[in-house]
Amino acid sequence: MSRRNEFWGLVLLVAVCLLLIAFSQKEEPRYSQALKYEADTYDEADYHPNSSLTASIRDVVRMQQNLVRNALDDYPFPPGQSLNDYTMATGGRPVRTIIVTTWRSGSTFLGDVINAVPGNFYHYEPLLDYGIVQIRGPPHADSAISNLKNLLNCDYSNLQNYLQYGRTHNYLFTHNRRLWGLCDSFPQYCWNSTFLSSVCKVFPFQSMKTVRIRLRLAEELLKDEQLNVKVLLLMRDPRGTLQSRKHRDWCPGQPDCDKPNLVCADMVSDYSAAIQLQKLYPDRFRAIRYEDLCADPYQHIQNLFEFFGLFYHPAVSKFLDLHTKKNVGGVSSTTRDTRSAPFLWRSKLNFSEVQYIEENCDQAMKLWGYVKASNESHLREFNPLTNYTIQ
Numbered sequence: 001m002s003r004r005n006e007f008w009g010l011v012l013l014v015a016v017c018l019l020l021i022a023f024s025q026k027e028e029p030r031y032s033q034a035l036k037y038e039a040d041t042y043d044e045a046d047y048h049p050n051s052s053l054t055a056s057i058r059d060v061v062r063m064q065q066n067l068v069r070n071a072l073d074d075y076p077f078p079p080g081q082s083l084n085d086y087t088m089a090t091g092g093r094p095v096r097t098i099i100v101t102t103w104r105s106g107s108t109f110l111g112d113v114i115n116a117v118p119g120n121f122y123h124y125e126p127l128l129d130y131g132i133v134q135i136r137g138p139p140h141a142d143s144a145i146s147n148l149k150n151l152l153n154c155d156y157s158n159l160q161n162y163l164q165y166g167r168t169h170n171y172l173f174t175h176n177r178r179l180w181g182l183c184d185s186f187p188q189y190c191w192n193s194t195f196l197s198s199v200c201k202v203f204p205f206q207s208m209k210t211v212r213i214r215l216r217l218a219e220e221l222l223k224d225e226q227l228n229v230k231v232l233l234l235m236r237d238p239r240g241t242l243q244s245r246k247h248r249d250w251c252p253g254q255p256d257c258d259k260p261n262l263v264c265a266d267m268v269s270d271y272s273a274a275i276q277l278q279k280l281y282p283d284r285f286r287a288i289r290y291e292d293l294c295a296d297p298y299q300h301i302q303n304l305f306e307f308f309g310l311f312y313h314p315a316v317s318k319f320l321d322l323h324t325k326k327n328v329g330g331v332s333s334t335t336r337d338t339r340s341a342p343f344l345w346r347s348k349l350n351f352s353e354v355q356y357i358e359e360n361c362d363q364a365m366k367l368w369g370y371v372k373a374s375n376e377s378h379l380r381e382f383n384p385l386t387n388y389t390i391q
């Protein structure tokens with residue numbers, strides 16, 4: 001590696017870290033070590049020595065295809081299958097996954113866990129251009145679902161609004177660090193739909209997370225047999241999500257985001273949809289609570305990977321080690337932090353705030369197994385979780 005490339009690699013790294021930090025604080029719960037993670041788990045998002053302005057789209061796509069091939073050299077595809085069976089560029093069908101959730105429910109963390117798999121292409125928050133809204137039906141449902149399908153099919157030809165939004169809000173792409181690496185080296189192609197369609201197709205794993213559609217609409221995606229997508233609903237205690245949202249400048253004043261009755265009506269509707277989808281698509285739909293995930297991330301992530309049909313790659317356990325075990329200073333263990341992170345609201349909200357949420361969330365909390373606090377002292381120390389079943 002020449003000095004010049006090392007230098008630009010470093011510049012890229014610093015830029016990515018800064019963006020990551022800046023935007024991880026904007027949306028979704030933060031988790032430690034973003035910085036270290038970027039430094040340690042570089043794989044095919046690594047240096048692109050050929051940053052020549054003269055490289056054609058075809059050159060860049062071919063280079064990326066080679067990088068993916070190398071990164072997945074020892075990936076255990078099922079017997080008799082190979083990378084080519086999974087990339088659209090070679091007529092294959094990718095492993096497609098979607099996390100359906102809402103703001104501040106832990107999906108940034110889970111999204112990045114999946115993105116730790118080499119060869120993953122991460123469609124982060126593809127509905128950002130719709131604003132701070134929940135899409136539950138008309139008028140936005142059709143266009144939103146069609147956008148999601150287009151992205152999962154690597155078809156960027158009808159995504160003008162999406163791309164236009166991304167040009168001025170780069171975090172649409174920065175979480176997709178493999179793509180963002182290319183954007184850094186080949187800025188002339190970053191928002192070019194022809195380029196995006198081609199480069200997306202060399203990745204065998206296509207992951208997506210969205211906080212803006214309600215689960216009922218995801219049936220449209222599951223129905224599509226050719227898409228063969230796996231859907232995970234990520235749920236969180238409304239007291240935790242609402243506490244966390246209080247301090248985001250983009251949330252207060254937006255009813256879909258800060259009104260407990262709307263948040264919890266969505267939880268109830270997601271519950272009915274979950275029953276339905278579990279019946280219709282038992283192999284392609286699953287739900288999990290953020291609190292359960294945090295209590296035992298290793299076990300749950302392994303189970304989820306099995307469900308998704310993804311190999312539990314060493315890069316994934318390494319990612320988990322970095323995010324759930326050590327902390328930046330190495331002074332103390334943050335394992336306990338990971339476990340208690342979902343429950344911070346117990347000390348940050350006062351009892352009347354908690355009661356106000358609970359009054360609006362009676363049914364939602366019963367369905368999803370969240371216990372009410374009895375009084376101020378109970379609030380500070382109780383276990384808000386109980387069992388729930390989807391049936």
Ligand SMILES: *[C@@H]1O[C@H](CO)[C@@H](O)[C@H](O)[C@H]1NC(C)=O
Pocket residue numbers: 050052055059060062063
């Ligand atoms: C860039 O990559 C293309 C295709 O791999 C190659 O033909 C070209 O010579 C490379 N350019 C530079 C400057 O390395």
Ligand SMILES: *[C@@H]1O[C@H](CO)[C@@H](O)[C@H](O)[C@H]1NC(C)=O
Pocket residue numbers: 057192193194195
């Ligand atoms: C994408 O880039 C190619 C090659 O530079 C160019 O011909 C094409 O017009 C661009 N497409 C868009 C939508 O900008």
Ligand SMILES: *[C@@H]1O[C@H](CO)[C@@H](O)[C@H](O)[C@H]1NC(C)=O
Pocket residue numbers: 350351352353
């Ligand atoms: C609880 O917190 C809210 C919002 O910060 C505040 O307006 C209210 O006065 C507090 N109530 C009590 C009983 O401390």
Ligand SMILES: *[C@@H]1O[C@H](CO)[C@@H](O)[C@H](O)[C@H]1NC(C)=O
Pocket residue numbers: 374375377378
């Ligand atoms: C608070 O609630 C707990 C659990 O229901 C109960 O045991 C305790 O006596 C209550 N404390 C007060 C001060 O009411």
Ligand SMILES: *[C@@H]1O[C@H](CO)[C@@H](O)[C@H](O)[C@H]1NC(C)=O
Pocket residue numbers: 385386387
């Ligand atoms: C929840 O279910 C588990 C396993 O069935 C059981 O061990 C546990 O006691 C249950 N907890 C509650 C609060 O009902």
